[in-house]
Every structure is written in structure tokens, then in C-alpha cells.
Amino acid sequence: xxxxxxxxxxxxxxxxxxxxxxxxxxxxxxxxxxxxxxxxxxxxxxxxxxxxxxxxxxxxxxxxxxxxxxxxxxxxxxxxxxxxxxxxxxxxxxxxxxxxxxxxxxxxxxxxxxxxxxxxxxxxxxxxxxxxxxxxxxxxxxxxxxxxxxxxxxxxxxxxxxxxxxxxxx
Numbered sequence: 504x505x506x507x508x509x510x511x512x513x514x515x516x517x518x519x520x521x522x523x524x525x526x527x528x529x530x531x532x533x534x535x536x537x538x539x540x541x542x543x544x545x546x547x548x549x550x551x552x553x554x555x556x557x558x559x560x561x562x563x564x565x566x567x568x569x570x571x572x573x574x575x576x577x578x579x580x581x582x583x584x585x586x587x588x589x590x591x592x593x594x595x596x597x598x599x600x601x602x603x604x605x606x607x608x609x610x611x612x613x614x615x616x617x618x619x620x621x622x623x624x625x626x627x628x629x630x631x632x633x634x635x636x637x638x639x640x641x642x643x644x645x646x647x648x649x650x651x652x653x654x655x656x657x658x659x660x661x662x663x664x665x666x667x668x669x670x671x672x673x
Contacts, residue, residue, distance in 0.1 A: 545670060546584045547610035547623045554585045556638070557626040561586060561604040562593035564629060564636050606636045608663060609670075613637040614644030617658035621666055632656070 546555045554573075555561075563571040573587020577594045580586070581601050588594040597604050606624060608616055615622035624638020628645050631637075632652050639645040648655050 545609055546582065546605070548584055552585070554587055556586075556606055556610055558587045559626045560589040560593050561606070561636065562596050563589055564631060565604065565634075566593075570626070570629070603634070604636065606638045608637075608659060610638055611666075612640035612644060613655060613659050614639055614641075614647055616662055616666065617655045619662045619666075621670070 548555055549557055552558060558573050560571045560573040571589035573589055575587065577588035577591055578585055579588065579594050579598060581597075586597065586601075588597065606626075606629075607613070608624075610624050610626075612622040612624040622640040625640060626638060628639040628642055629636060630639070630645060630648060630652075632648075633656075637648070637656075639648065
């Protein structure tokens with residue numbers, strides 16, 4: 504039983520490492536201009552802990568059936584924010600290609616952005632679409648997204664520039 508558990512851990516670690524390497528190579532091939540549109544230098548953070556995405560492990564959204572809670576012992580500071588990870592391996596994968604794992608639009612809710620306003624995304628209400636993590640304010644917003652994924656993302660990108668400028672003035 505213990506041997507099987509070690510094999511699963513090794514397979515998951517290798518998968519996470521390969522996913523990180525692939526994302527890094529893909530982002531380098533795409534060029535800086537296209538990767539910069541996916542993230543913001545400011546992230547929604549927990550006002551008490553200062554951690555991003557409620558302390559959830561950003562890599563686990565891509566490698567596990569459900570995201571895992573991060574641990575303080577695997578903390579990593581990036582872009583002025585604390586990011587927590589469930590394992591050391593996930594922290595190392597994130598360190599190699601952070602923009603592949605951070606929530607899009609700084610963690611603001613995708614549906615609100617597509618409608619022209621800001622709302623904090625809930626780290627437990629999410630979707631991974633086109634290898635990007637999107638957070639939602641509510642389950643209803645996520646359900647709406649599932650019906651018109653591409654359209655909602657496109658509307659959000661159109662509104663993002665103005666809303667990002669509004670955030671910078673705050």
C-alpha cells in the first residue's frame with residue numbers, strides 16, 4: 504500500500520513538473536506581450552493573511568480533481584503576494600512558471616468583469632478553461648460561464664483594461 508502511495512506521489516509530481524515546463528515553454532514561444540494580458544501585478548488577497556486565492560494551492564487546480572489548501576511551510580512570495588502550496592513540488596512548479604497558474608484578472612470574478620464591474624472571485628468557485636484559471640463570485644456566475652465560455656472571456660478582456668486602470672488609481 505505504501506509503495507502504491509509513493510508511486511502516485513511520484514507520478515503526480517512528475518505530471519506537475521511537466522505541466523509547469525510545458526506552460527513555461529509555451530509562454531516563452533508566445534512572447535511577452537501575449538502572456539502579460541493574462542495577469543495583473545495586483546491580486547485579490549485575503550485581508551487578514553495577505554495570501555492570494557484564500558491560501559489555496561494554485562498548481563493543484565490543474566493537477567487535482569479539487570484544489571488543495573496550501574500550507575504556510577510551502578509559502579512563496581511572488582509579485583508582492585504570498586502564495587501557499589500543498590507540497591514542495593507544487594511550489595517549485597509554480598516558481599518556474601507562475602503566470603501559468605495564477606488566476607486570471609488578478610483573481611477578480613470573470614462574470615463581473617464581462618459585465619463591466621469588479622467583484623472578488625471565490626477560490627472555491629472556479630473553472631479551468633484553455634489552460635487558464637478563472638474565479639467566480641457565485642455558482643450562478645460559473646453556470647453562466649459554462650454556457651458561453653469564449654464570449655464571457657472576450658467581454659472580460661474588453662473591459663479589463665479600463666477596470667485595471669481604475670484599480671491602479673485606488
